[in-house]
Amino acid sequence: MTNMSVEHLPTYRIAYVRQVGPYGPANAQVMEKLKRWAMERELLTTSAILFGIPQDHPAETPPENCRYDACIVISEDYEIAGSINESKLVGGTYVICKIKHTAEAVQRAWSDVLPFIQSKGYQMDNRPVIERYTGEMIRNHLCEICIPIIA
Numbered sequence: 001m002t003n004m005s006v007e008h009l010p011t012y013r014i015a016y017v018r019q020v021g022p023y024g025p026a027n028a029q030v031m032e033k034l035k036r037w038a039m040e041r042e043l044l045t046t047s048a049i050l051f052g053i054p055q056d057h058p059a060e061t062p063p064e065n066c067r068y069d070a071c072i073v074i075s076e077d078y079e080i081a082g083s084i085n086e087s088k089l090v091g092g093t094y095v096i097c098k099i100k101h102t103a104e105a106v107q108r109a110w111s112d113v114l115p116f117i118q119s120k121g122y123q124m125d126n127r128p129v130i131e132r133y134t135g136e137m138i139r140n141h142l143c144e145i146c147i148p149i150i151a
Helices: 025-042 104-119 135-139
Strands: 002-007 012-020 048-052 065-073 085-089 092-100 130-134 141-151
Touching: 002 104, 002 141, 012 025, 012 048, 025 048, 025 065, 065 085, 085 130, 092 104, 130 135, 135 141
Parallel strands: none
Antiparallel strands: 002 092, 012 065, 012 085, 048 065, 048 130, 092 141, 130 141
């Protein structure tokens, strides 16, 4: 069974890089680009929070139009400059699945999470599913899949 909990995420100010095209290896490439940007600015610490956000459902959006955002949380007073975008990640309630960062673990989490959501009487919300990482989790090859719910 996947390690699951329910958590309310706050609204975060984020810096992000967007990839447009089929989901897959390009997602990892854009995340590496974001991490390089963050390292150059000494933002990639063990307590840094990073998100991978697939903005479109691949069953409903042609692959060439799918958007994936690689994001890092920044403070309200951080001055953004250069080739990086800025936005807000609006908070809310999520089921959090902490897993090894492997394709197999992600698949297993999806097969475990839907029955978990139903058993608790929650409903999935239509906000994007989020991948969450901290600097510490990245070093230990872990990630969290955050599924938005209406509690």
